Amino acid sequence: MKNFKNVLFVALFLITATVLGQTKISGIIVDETNQPLPGASILEKGTKNGTETNFDGKFTLEAKSKSGVLVISYIGYKSREVAFNSSSANVGTLKLRVDENSLEEVVIIGKGVIDLSGGRTTPVAVSTIKAAEIQKKIGTQDVTMALVNTPSIYVSGQAGGFGDSRISVRGFDQTNTAFLLNGQPINGMEDGRMYWSNWSGVNDIASAVQIQRGLGASKLAISSVGGTMNFVTKTTDKEEGGSFYVGTANDSYIKTTAMYNTGVSKSGWGTSVMLSHWQGNGYNNGTRGQGQTYFISFGYKPNENHNFNFLITGAPQWHDQNFTKRISDYLTNGYKFNNNYGFYQGEYLSERRNFYHKPVINLNWDYQISDASSLSTVVYASFGRGGGTGNYGRSAARIRTADGLIDYDAIFANNSAKPNGEGTFGNNAYATRASMNLHSWYGVVSNFEHKINDNLTWNIGADLRTYYGTHFRQISNFHGLTSWTEDRRLRDGSNLTTGNPISNTVTETGKADPWVATFNTMAENQRIDYDNSERISYAGLFTQLEYANDFMSAFFQGSVSNQSHQRFDRYDYLPEFKDSPKVSNAGYNLKFGASFKVTDASTIYMNTGYYSRQPYHDNIFNNFTNAINPSSQNEKIFGLELGYNFKSEFFSGSVNLYSTSWKDRINGFTNVANNVVTITETTGQSQLHKGIEFDFVANITSQLKLKGFASIGDWKYVGELISRQLDENRNVISEAAPVNVDGINVGDAAQTSYGLGIDYTIIENLSVDSDFRFYDRLFSNVSPTRGELQLPSYGLLDMGVSYRLNLGKSNSKSLDFRANVNNVLDRRYISELTTANQATSGATLYRGINVTNNGFFGWGRTWNASVRYNF
Structure with a gap:
C-alpha cells in the first residue's frame, strides 16, 4: 500500500x-x-x-x-x-509577407480609414493584387491592367495614349466606382472621373491594390455603385535598404527608378524616398509621353500607442493622345493610325497633348487609445495643375497633308499672312489652345473604433472635403500669329446676353508642360473662350456596428452626407452676376450583411444596401452656365449580394451573385467623329445589373499554382429616358422625345469574361507564368436611344518569366530579372466602339461590323523587360 x-x-x-x-x-x-x-x-x-x-x-x-x-x-x-x-x-x-515580393516589409498605416476588406469579418466580393504582381506584369501599362485577371473587370481606352485607359466594374464606368488612396477619396469631385495619367506613379508606390466589387467594406460616406478600389501605398519601411530599377519596352520605352529606405531608428524615426522617370513613343502613332514619379515618406513611432506618417507623392507627366476613328480609317492607314499630330520644319508636333501634375500630401495618425479603442485619421491635400491641348479657330484653317496628318508648315504660312499677325474666328486663323483645369482639394477622414466586448465592435467617423476648381482656356501656340482676338456678350442674372459685345485680345502663351503649369497661371485678361470656377464642399458622417463570433458575423452600416455646389463665371457674366446660387443636396446610404461558417474552411454570406446619391456638379450645372439643371436629382441605388467562400492551405475560391438597381441616373456619352466632339446626355435613366462571379487559386504543388476567374453578367437598361445632343461646349444641338429603352444591353464592358493563369517554378528563383482571358457580349458605348451593337468576342494570351540572382550569402542583395510578352498571338481585336451603326445591306464589314463605326483597336503584341537591384 x-x-x-x-x-x-x-x-x-x-x-x-x-x-x-x-x-x-x-x-x-x-x-x-x-x-x-x-x-x-x-x-x-x-x-x-x-x-x-x-x-x-x-x-x-x-x-x-x-x-x-x-x-x-x-x-x-x-x-x-x-x-x-x-x-x-x-x-x-x-x-506574413508574400515570398516572391522583392520589396521590404511594409508598415501599413492609416489602417482605420483605408477600409481593406480584412478589417471587417463579414466578407465582400474582393480581389487583392500585391506589389509583386503589379511589378511583374504591368510593364508600360496603366495600373488598371493589374486588375484584368479578376471577375467583372473590363479595361478599355489604352489606345488613346499613356494613362488614358478606363475601367468598368460590373458594367458600371469609373465615375461610379470609388477610388481611394490611403483613405483619401480621389475621384474628381466635379464628375467622378478618374484620369489614370495623373496616377501613373501608383505602379511604383503601391504595396497593394484591392478592388471590392459591389457594396464593398468601405465605412466612408461614399456611394459607389460598381465597387471600391483601394490603393495602399508604401510607407516608411521598417528595414534599411533600397533598389535600382531599369526597364525597357516596345516603341522606345524606358524607365528608371531608385528607392532608398533608412529603416526605423531606435527613436522611432524613418524615411523612404523613391524617384522615377519614364518616356516612350507610345504604341499608336503620335502618342509620345514622358513623366516622373516622386514619393517621400517620413514615419515616426514615439511609442506603442502612436504612429505618424507623412508622405508627399506626385506624377507630373505629359502624353500625346489618340482619338477614336472609323474602322475604315484603321484598315486603310494601319491599326496604329492617329491623325492628331504632324510636323513643323521636320520636327514632330502634336495637336492633342495632355499635361498634368497633381501633388498629393497626407498625414496619417494611428492612435491606440486602449486595448479596446483606437483612432485613425488622415489629413490630406492635393493641388492639380495642367490641362489638354486642341485646335482653335475655324475648321478651314486646320490644314492637313495628303496622308491626313496636320500640316503645320502650311498652317504657319497661312497664319503669317494675317494682317498684323492677328488671329480671329473670322479670318480663318489657327492656334493651339490648352483647356486648363486647376484645383485645390483639402480634406480629413477620421475613424474611431471601439471593441465593446469580444464579439461586438463599433465604428464612427467623419469624412470632410472642400474643393475649389478653376477652368479656362489659353493659347499654347500661335503658329506664326502674334495675338488672338474674339468677341463675347455677357449674361445677366437670367442667363440672357445683354449689352454690346466685348472684345478680348490675348498675346501670351502657356507651355503645355506639367512643371510649367505647376508654378505658372495665366492672367485672367489672357484667357480665352471661358473662365469659371466652382466650390464643392462635402461633409459626411458614418457608423458601423459588427457582431462576430466563431460561427457567424453580422454588421450594420450607415452614413449621411451633405454636398454643396456653387459656380463662379468670370467670362460670360456681368460682374454682379458671376456668382451662381448655392445648391445643397443631402444623401445617405444604409448597408447590412451577415455571414455564416458552414465548416472551418467555408462561409456563406449576404450583403444588401440602399444609396441615395447626390448628383455630380457637372449634372447640376450641365450647360457651362450658372443655370441650374432642373432635372438633377439624387440617384437611387439598391444592391443585393450572395456569396460563398472556401479557403484552405491548398485551395481557395469564391462564388458571388449580385443584383444592382440604379434609378434616376443622368449620363453623358461622348462621341468623337472626324475630330468633332458631340455629347449625348440622357436623363431619367435606369439600369439593372445582375450576374455571377467565380474565382479561385489552387496550389497544385509547391512549384505549380493555378488561378482562374469567370463572370457572367446581364446588364440592361430599364424603362424610358429623354436624350439631347450637345456640342463640345455643351451647347444644346437637339432634344428628343422620351424613348423606351427597356431591355437594351449596357455597353462599354464585356458582360461575359473568363480567364486562367499558371505560375510554375522551374527551379529555385526561376519561374514562368501565363494568363489567358476571353471577353464576350461586349456592346458599343452609346446612348441606349441609339440601340445596341455587339462587338466580336476575343481572347488574349500573356506570358512572362522571372529570375532572381542572389548576391552574397545572406541573400539580402539580389538582381531580379523580368520579361513579359503581352498578346503573344498578336490578336487583332476591337476593344471599344463609340457608335452603333448597323450592318446594312451593301455596307462594308469588318468581322461583321460596319466599318463606318468609330472606336479603338486594342494593342497588338507588346513586350517589356526589366532588371532590379535590391540591397
Whole structure:
C-alpha cells in the first residue's frame, strides 16, 4: 500500500509539472492587407508540436514549455519566427509577407480609414493584387491592367495614349466606382472621373491594390455603385535598404527608378524616398509621353500607442493622345493610325497633348487609445495643375497633308499672312489652345473604433472635403500669329446676353508642360473662350456596428452626407452676376450583411444596401452656365449580394451573385467623329445589373499554382429616358422625345469574361507564368436611344518569366530579372466602339461590323523587360 501511494504521488507530480510547464499560445495570422490566412502552419521550434490556423486565421497551441519560439509558415509566403513566454501568451495579429515580393516589409498605416476588406469579418466580393504582381506584369501599362485577371473587370481606352485607359466594374464606368488612396477619396469631385495619367506613379508606390466589387467594406460616406478600389501605398519601411530599377519596352520605352529606405531608428524615426522617370513613343502613332514619379515618406513611432506618417507623392507627366476613328480609317492607314499630330520644319508636333501634375500630401495618425479603442485619421491635400491641348479657330484653317496628318508648315504660312499677325474666328486663323483645369482639394477622414466586448465592435467617423476648381482656356501656340482676338456678350442674372459685345485680345502663351503649369497661371485678361470656377464642399458622417463570433458575423452600416455646389463665371457674366446660387443636396446610404461558417474552411454570406446619391456638379450645372439643371436629382441605388467562400492551405475560391438597381441616373456619352466632339446626355435613366462571379487559386504543388476567374453578367437598361445632343461646349444641338429603352444591353464592358493563369517554378528563383482571358457580349458605348451593337468576342494570351540572382550569402542583395510578352498571338481585336451603326445591306464589314463605326483597336503584341537591384 505504501509503495502504491509513492507511485501515485510521483505520477501526480509529473502530471502537475507537465501542465505547469505548458503555455497556451494564441494569435491570428494575416497577409499584408489584413486578410486571414487559413491553414497556416504554427510549429513550436525544436519540437514536433504544432497546429494550423482556422478559417479566420486564428490558432491556439499548447506549447511544451513556458517560453520559446513559434515558426509560422504558409505556402507562397515567407516563414516567420516569433518568441513567446507565459507572460505574453497572446502573440496578437501577425503578418506574413508574400515570398516572391522583392520589396521590404511594409508598415501599413492609416489602417482605420483605408477600409481593406480584412478589417471587417463579414466578407465582400474582393480581389487583392500585391506589389509583386503589379511589378511583374504591368510593364508600360496603366495600373488598371493589374486588375484584368479578376471577375467583372473590363479595361478599355489604352489606345488613346499613356494613362488614358478606363475601367468598368460590373458594367458600371469609373465615375461610379470609388477610388481611394490611403483613405483619401480621389475621384474628381466635379464628375467622378478618374484620369489614370495623373496616377501613373501608383505602379511604383503601391504595396497593394484591392478592388471590392459591389457594396464593398468601405465605412466612408461614399456611394459607389460598381465597387471600391483601394490603393495602399508604401510607407516608411521598417528595414534599411533600397533598389535600382531599369526597364525597357516596345516603341522606345524606358524607365528608371531608385528607392532608398533608412529603416526605423531606435527613436522611432524613418524615411523612404523613391524617384522615377519614364518616356516612350507610345504604341499608336503620335502618342509620345514622358513623366516622373516622386514619393517621400517620413514615419515616426514615439511609442506603442502612436504612429505618424507623412508622405508627399506626385506624377507630373505629359502624353500625346489618340482619338477614336472609323474602322475604315484603321484598315486603310494601319491599326496604329492617329491623325492628331504632324510636323513643323521636320520636327514632330502634336495637336492633342495632355499635361498634368497633381501633388498629393497626407498625414496619417494611428492612435491606440486602449486595448479596446483606437483612432485613425488622415489629413490630406492635393493641388492639380495642367490641362489638354486642341485646335482653335475655324475648321478651314486646320490644314492637313495628303496622308491626313496636320500640316503645320502650311498652317504657319497661312497664319503669317494675317494682317498684323492677328488671329480671329473670322479670318480663318489657327492656334493651339490648352483647356486648363486647376484645383485645390483639402480634406480629413477620421475613424474611431471601439471593441465593446469580444464579439461586438463599433465604428464612427467623419469624412470632410472642400474643393475649389478653376477652368479656362489659353493659347499654347500661335503658329506664326502674334495675338488672338474674339468677341463675347455677357449674361445677366437670367442667363440672357445683354449689352454690346466685348472684345478680348490675348498675346501670351502657356507651355503645355506639367512643371510649367505647376508654378505658372495665366492672367485672367489672357484667357480665352471661358473662365469659371466652382466650390464643392462635402461633409459626411458614418457608423458601423459588427457582431462576430466563431460561427457567424453580422454588421450594420450607415452614413449621411451633405454636398454643396456653387459656380463662379468670370467670362460670360456681368460682374454682379458671376456668382451662381448655392445648391445643397443631402444623401445617405444604409448597408447590412451577415455571414455564416458552414465548416472551418467555408462561409456563406449576404450583403444588401440602399444609396441615395447626390448628383455630380457637372449634372447640376450641365450647360457651362450658372443655370441650374432642373432635372438633377439624387440617384437611387439598391444592391443585393450572395456569396460563398472556401479557403484552405491548398485551395481557395469564391462564388458571388449580385443584383444592382440604379434609378434616376443622368449620363453623358461622348462621341468623337472626324475630330468633332458631340455629347449625348440622357436623363431619367435606369439600369439593372445582375450576374455571377467565380474565382479561385489552387496550389497544385509547391512549384505549380493555378488561378482562374469567370463572370457572367446581364446588364440592361430599364424603362424610358429623354436624350439631347450637345456640342463640345455643351451647347444644346437637339432634344428628343422620351424613348423606351427597356431591355437594351449596357455597353462599354464585356458582360461575359473568363480567364486562367499558371505560375510554375522551374527551379529555385526561376519561374514562368501565363494568363489567358476571353471577353464576350461586349456592346458599343452609346446612348441606349441609339440601340445596341455587339462587338466580336476575343481572347488574349500573356506570358512572362522571372529570375532572381542572389548576391552574397545572406541573400539580402539580389538582381531580379523580368520579361513579359503581352498578346503573344498578336490578336487583332476591337476593344471599344463609340457608335452603333448597323450592318446594312451593301455596307462594308469588318468581322461583321460596319466599318463606318468609330472606336479603338486594342494593342497588338507588346513586350517589356526589366532588371532590379535590391540591397
